[in-house]
Amino acid sequence: MEPKTDSEPPVSVTGLRKSFGEQRVLDGLTFQLDTGKVTCVLGRSGTGKSVLLKLMIGLETPDAGSIRLAGYDISTASPKELNEARMKVGFLFQQSALYDSMTIEENVAFPLRRHTKLSAAERRDRVQQLLVSVGMEKAIAKMPSQISGGMQKRVGLARALALEPAIVMFDEPTAGLDPITAAEIASLIVELRDKRRITSIVVTHDLHTARTIADRLIVLDVGKTLFDGTFGDFNKSEIPFVAQLLKDAA
Ligand SMILES: Nc1ncnc2c1ncn2[C@@H]1O[C@H](COP(=O)(O)OP(=O)(O)OP(=O)(O)O)[C@@H](O)[C@H]1O
Ligand SMILES: [Mg+2]
Numbered sequence: 001m002e003p004k005t006d007s008e009p010p011v012s013v014t015g016l017r018k019s020f021g022e023q024r025v026l027d028g029l030t031f032q033l034d035t036g037k038v039t040c041v042l043g044r045s046g047t048g049k050s051v052l053l054k055l056m057i058g059l060e061t062p063d064a065g066s067i068r069l070a071g072y073d074i075s076t077a078s079p080k081e082l083n084e085a086r087m088k089v090g091f092l093f094q095q096s097a098l099y100d101s102m103t104i105e106e107n108v109a110f111p112l113r114r115h116t117k118l119s120a121a122e123r124r125d126r127v128q129q130l131l132v133s134v135g136m137e138k139a140i141a142k143m144p145s146q147i148s149g150g151m152q153k154r155v156g157l158a159r160a161l162a163l164e165p166a167i168v169m170f171d172e173p174t175a176g177l178d179p180i181t182a183a184e185i186a187s188l189i190v191e192l193r194d195k196r197r198i199t200s201i202v203v204t205h206d207l208h209t210a211r212t213i214a215d216r217l218i219v220l221d222v223g224k225t226l227f228d229g230t231f232g233d234f235n236k237s238e239i240p241f242v243a244q245l246l247k248d249a250a
Pocket of ligand 2 (some may be wrong): 049
């Protein structure tokens with residue numbers, strides 16, 4: 001078991017490879033996340049962005065390479081260590097952000113029930129606070145099907161923050177949202193960085209959102225890093241795929 005050290009990057013991926021059958025999805029990917037910064041990951045559909053996030057929290061196993069998460073080498077971690085590492089990470093999935101059969105309150109309380117010893121009253125208070133922090137306290141007694149997609153993402157974010165993670169991973173947090181709601185989600189992500197110094201990785205196709213929130217951008221193509229830098233560098237990049245992304249978003 002390896003203790004967490006403050007000098008270590010919160011997430012570090014080295015030489016990551018992953019194939020499904022004949023299809024090579026990640027082909028030797030290496031990067032580290034910067035503490036307290038927002039890193040956006042862009043890339044065509046099917047380039048392995050969601051697979052990357054799943055590998056990073058141990059929901060998929062790499063064919064080669066290593067992943068260190070919150071001080072743990074997750075490819076060699078015991079189930080107990082993997083659980084400890086995961087507790088430091090909040091995750092907002094691309095699909096089905098919430099459990100359909102639970103109320104909003106039960107959804108947000110879920111990780112608290114599972115991983116803390118809070119009493120029912122303490123849990124209720126904490127859920128209330130979390131919902132206030134994403135502006136969703138009025139929906140506490142509703143079912144997910146009774147609120148909009150943007151509201152579901154907010155509640156999903158409240159749930160992802162329940163255990164006060166140091167790292168939050170977002171898979172397409174603004175997909176399918178109108179521009180105003182997308183901007184609200186984007187400002188929540190920025191707030192997490194500025195107020196709580198949370199390190200985040202945000203997979204997105206939404207270049208406008210990336211422009212507003214990213215301290216750093218990584219562009220993936222054919223399983224490799226095509227670009228890694230700031231938005232300023234991105235704007236000046238002469239890499240054809242980057243130029244195409246910028247043109248499409250203009
Ligand atoms: N469990 C799996 N079994 C087989 N193939 C898979 C599995 N998970 C992902 N893939 C394949 O890996 C590739 C990358 O998938 P992934 O979901 O990571 O793409 P993505 O970059 O997130 O795309 P999008 O932008 O559309 O969300 C796809 O071709 C997908 O079909
Ligand atoms: Mg995806």
